[in-house]
Amino acid sequence: MTSAAARRRRSAREAALARVVEQGLLGPEQPLLGLLDVDGIRSSVDALTAAFGDTPVLHTFAAKACGLVPVLRLLADAGMGCEVASPGELEQALAAGFTPERLVLDSPAKTVEELRYALARGIAVNVDNFQELARIDAIVAERPATGPIGIRVNPQVGAGTIGAMSTATTTSKFGIALRDPGAVEAVVEAFARRPWLNRLHAHVGSQGCPLSLIAAGLRATYELAEHVNAVLGRRQITGLDIGGGLPVNFAADEDDPTFADHVAELREAVPELLDGRYELVTEFGRSLLAKNGTIASLVEYTKSAGGRRIAITHAGAQVATRTVFMPEAWPLRVGAFDAHGRPKRTPEEIQDVAGPCCFAGDLTAVGRPLPLLEPGDVVALYDTGAYYFSSHFAYNSLPRPAVYGYRVVDDEVRLAIVREAQTVREVVLESGAAHVHALVDLGSATSSGYPSEHDRPEPGEVAV
Numbered sequence: 001m002t003s004a005a006a007r008r009r010r011s012a013r014e015a016a017l018a019r020v021v022e023q024g025l026l027g028p029e030q031p032l033l034g035l036l037d038v039d040g041i042r043s044s045v046d047a048l049t050a051a052f053g054d055t056p057v058l059h060t061f062a063a064k065a066c067g068l069v070p071v072l073r074l075l076a077d078a079g080m081g082c083e084v085a086s087p088g089e090l091e092q093a094l095a096a097g098f099t100p101e102r103l104v105l106d107s108p109a110k111t112v113e114e115l116r117y118a119l120a121r122g123i124a125v126n127v128d129n130f131q132e133l134a135r136i137d138a139i140v141a142e143r144p145a146t147g148p149i150g151i152r153v154n155p156q157v158g159a160g161t162i163g164a165m166s167t168a169t170t171t172s173k174f175g176i177a178l179r180d181p182g183a184v185e186a187v188v189e190a191f192a193r194r195p196w197l198n199r200l201h202a203h204v205g206s207q208g209c210p211l212s213l214i215a216a217g218l219r220a221t222y223e224l225a226e227h228v229n230a231v232l233g234r235r236q237i238t239g240l241d242i243g244g245g246l247p248v249n250f251a252a253d254e255d256d257p258t259f260a261d262h263v264a265e266l267r268e269a270v271p272e273l274l275d276g277r278y279e280l281v282t283e284f285g286r287s288l289l290a291k292n293g294t295i296a297s298l299v300e301y302t303k304s305a306g307g308r309r310i311a312i313t314h315a316g317a318q319v320a321t322r323t324v325f326m327p328e329a330w331p332l333r334v335g336a337f338d339a340h341g342r343p344k345r346t347p348e349e350i351q352d353v354a355g356p357c358c359f360a361g362d363l364t365a366v367g368r369p370l371p372l373l374e375p376g377d378v379v380a381l382y383d384t385g386a387y388y389f390s391s392h393f394a395y396n397s398l399p400r401p402a403v404y405g406y407r408v409v410d411d412e413v414r415l416a417i418v419r420e421a422q423t424v425r426e427v428v429l430e431s432g433a434a435h436v437h438a439l440v441d442l443g444s445a446t447s448s449g450y451p452s453e454h455d456r457p458e459p460g461e462v463a464v
């Protein structure tokens with residue numbers, strides 16, 4: 001059974017695909033783009049907010065899932081905060097208009113500079129380890145922090161089905177490993193000595209982690225907070241940042257599991273978490289954006305090799321990095337559309353769908369039954385709104401594609417540019433064009449490598 005929400009998602013996506021082809025935004029000159037469903041994003045935020053009901057929560061969006069400023073702006077407008085984990089993400093969030101009290105800075109590798117910046121502005125910081133805590137001691141000694149400061153813990157509840165996405169394993173690189181000898185005592189001690197520490201943070205998993213595992217990790221985190229407050233005889237821990245990590249269904253348009261499923265699991269495993277005594281913060285990423293994004297590519301060529309049909313598209317490892325390198329863990333649904341961007345209804349045949357990168361494994365689907373693809377057709381990769389076109393991988397110096405947001409209003413598709421396509425000139429400039437002579441000059445004191453000074457281009461002056 002398909003829900004009304006899934007039907008809307010699909011019909012809006014199909015309307016948008018036809019529209020970008022009709023408008024020539026997707027075509028021979030721009031054979032690849034990303035699409036975002038604006039109403040879908042808003043309804044994902046609504047579903048998250050509704051799931052927590054009356055419990056006071058600051059819902060932040062994990063910027064790494066889709067670090068595009070207009071997307072962050074949309075989420076700010078929908079009432080969210082933002083979780084950032086690098087200077088770039090922090091600046092993107094500020095550019096999107098998030099105020100400091102709606103930001104959370106995570107990251108296992110914060111520099112002194114980043115810590116100073118965040119603490120001076122009252123941005124919430126989650127400390128990853130005791131060395132980082134010592135740095136904060138030094139900064140706070142000069143100037144007291146105004147925002148919340150928490151310690152990230154790793155409840156070590158175990159892994160999900162994707163090792164690289166499992167943050168709560170015994171040997172995970174994140175947070176203070178709670179089950180290690182002496183760890184709980186060390187955390188209690190840290191709070192006892194620092195009255196300005198007032199939060200615990202846990203992000204238990206991501207894609208591939210069952211809801212029960214996430215709930216078990218948050219139960220351990222809640223119990224630690226109660227323990228710390230009991231030992232100290234005061235409610236020093238006032239906030240719990242419970243991370244993100246709700247997995248996404250890559251097999252259908254349906255949201256499954258839902259935010260409501262997640263909260264139901266929490267109510268079962270750790271009901272006290274939601275009773276309002278702790279200020280909660282969430283940090284969802286994939287579950288808010290993934291199903292609201294699509295990669296669209298033209299089919300450039302088709303061929304047959306060893307009996308297998310192959311469609312060569314412009315969407316490969318540069319935009320679908322995880323799927324290409326870990327196809328079992330990150331399978332994507334593929335849609336076949338004709339040259340007008342309308343669904344192809346011809347009989348299905350087994351095909352591979354390949355990308356443009358120059359390595360043999362650059363395939364987004366292998367042995368997939370699809371209507372037979374032809375040059376000029378359009379291929380869509382579904383559920384790619386998080387960690388796909390927004391997390392570009394610069395292999396083969398392929399440019400970042402344009403991204404458009406869409407809404408369907410009264411059967412009419414409205415489009416808005418989110419990000420322009422990177423130009424080839426930008427690719428060249430970003431690859432050190434300003435230093436074109438640097439290595440030749442380093443190798444020879446006398447020769448520039450050019451027959452005469454006249455032939456030597458100015459730095460940054462590159463024919464593209």
Ligand SMILES: *Cc1c(COP(=O)(O)O)cnc(C)c1O
Nearest residue numbers: 062203206244245283284285286
């Ligand atoms: C990546 C990350 C998130 C978001 O994870 P999703 O699986 O996208 O929900 C939240 N918090 C932290 C600390 C993260 O590293």
